[in-house]
Amino acid sequence: MPVLAYVLFKVNSGTEREVCQKIVAFDEVLHAEIIFGEFDVIAKISASDLDALEDFLSQKLRNVPSVVLTSTMVVGREYRGKNQRLKST
Amino acid sequence: MPVLAYVLFKVNSGTEREVCQKIVAFDEVLHAEIIFGEFDVIAKISASDLDALEDFLSQKLRNVPSVVLTSTMVVGREYRGKNQRLKST
Amino acid sequence: MPVLAYVLFKVNSGTEREVCQKIVAFDEVLHAEIIFGEFDVIAKISASDLDALEDFLSQKLRNVPSVVLTSTMVVGREYRGKNQRLKST
Amino acid sequence: MPVLAYVLFKVNSGTEREVCQKIVAFDEVLHAEIIFGEFDVIAKISASDLDALEDFLSQKLRNVPSVVLTSTMVVGREYRGKNQRLKST
Amino acid sequence: MPVLAYVLFKVNSGTEREVCQKIVAFDEVLHAEIIFGEFDVIAKISASDLDALEDFLSQKLRNVPSVVLTSTMVVGREYRGKNQRLKST
């Protein structure tokens, strides 16, 4: 069963769009969004297991230029909304 | 164009699952996940505009029992991952 | 010279509007807004000096029902935007 | 209807005044203040919609030299203080 | 392979010792310490997998009386100190 995680990013000022374009090029990144708040970008990640997740974060995602800081939230359990039950996330 | 937002929740200890089941019953909630980290639950919301989002958060979502604290991140721009480009989020 | 301060509020879930209506009734509150983010409400305060500010916060503002937590940022220096230079804040 | 937002800034040590002078030169910045606390500067922004806000933040505001980190709080609803009801913010 | 995690706790004022005594009674808790800082207690947890971790946290650990807030950090990779290489953690 794959491990899902959300990653919040702070990036160098003014590089939000560039970072998003780079990270969605990785197979592990399901989608990314520029957000307003304490963090600049959120991305949803899928990895085969915790080892693969650690490997992806430390060897690939965090090496993307202009990524200053990441905060990762591993998903423990998923709940679909009413209108999403026939679709994959 | 609808407004998307992620909401992070801290909930009363031990009520994570119950809160998730309740919030995915709202039309505005696309999906919710129990997460490991500083927050307990994350949900993705879709509202028709900022007014409707404020209304949904203050009148419905934050009134769900056991929700202690929420932190909202409005989405400014979306990027799809390679494997997601044919699917809706 | 009066002391200005911004106060950020976390309020009981679902009471944002009620809290705003109550706090703008105080003379010291210039305006209040419901915000999306880590905090729920922001208000701008004007007090005659630091003593009066401490008094207003501890004796009045923080005693408003449903106010759970406040974080105060005293203003050190003001800069007007180009379109605001003829108006008071 | 325009979108309002507060932006909190951390700036390079000792550049608070310089950053304020630069950001109030943008049409979108209503006013800015140097503050005491976790953040160094707060500014109030007005943009035509969420897209324009994202554009302004990522392309202009966050590119101001010495801006290290921003945290944005989109306004959902406004309340005027008693003494402010005849004036614009 | 078991999943390891650190859990940081804020507990009701004055209940640190009582909470520690209760949580070390669970098989999943390797050890707990009262700490000085933003959090009151830290514990190291071992669970068979992410599902079991989520289950333990939401059904057992977070239901311990006086636990107000937890923040969980899942371990991705372990490194032993020089003097620890012959011992288990």
Add this chain to the structure above:
Amino acid sequence: MPVLAYVLFKVNSGTEREVCQKIVAFDEVLHAEIIFGEFDVIAKISASDLDALEDFLSQKLRNVPSVVLTSTMVVGREYRGKNQRLKST
């Protein structure tokens, strides 16, 4: 050699003064101040050693009514200002 520590407090809204009056009655509290910011009160503590500090915090200070949350910063090394070198802190 005694252990010194600063303790930051969040207290129930409107109880700052009452909490300060109570905590300065303890021998271990050198002084306390109501502050503007994320926390409401700061106090400087002196204890005979780390054990005594833990004991004082968990058995006395955190049991003061209206204290919601504390964050402790143990002092590692002291530096006196020029005008303070002849006085004790």
Add this chain to the structure above:
Amino acid sequence: MPVLAYVLFKVNSGTEREVCQKIVAFDEVLHAEIIFGEFDVIAKISASDLDALEDFLSQKLRNVPSVVLTSTMVVGREYRGKNQRLKST
């Protein structure tokens, strides 16, 4: 009446002692301590008024090399401990 404030510092890794030695050379700094926790150093400041405090922070204190980030808590009201009532702070 002078304005008192506590300033919390994050400094470049390994420069804590050097920063403390530099900041206690300013007349406005009553004392400084290296602390264990989220921040590295705390200092107590006395300035003639809020303007002078803003001036001291932005023009002097935050320009000390190796100071990365400061967080300021202006003091609203002071309470002396039992054993401190005959001494100045």
Add this chain to the structure above:
Amino acid sequence: MPVLAYVLFKVNSGTEREVCQKIVAFDEVLHAEIIFGEFDVIAKISASDLDALEDFLSQKLRNVPSVVLTSTMVVGREYRGKNQRLKST
């Protein structure tokens, strides 16, 4: 009696493994782990007393290249889990 402490690290993006390898080479580091969350690495430290801890942190640990920020939690009291009572930590 030795002083124990947990240190949380933020490190330069992509250097987690390198930092862990370096810090476990110090005698004072019992073990280190790469973690998912707000911080990147956690380490458990043992020092002879608070002075030695301050010395180790400011002169050695925080000087490790790629360490950006540390947050230290001094241990006040330890509790062993049921399965750990015959082993040292």
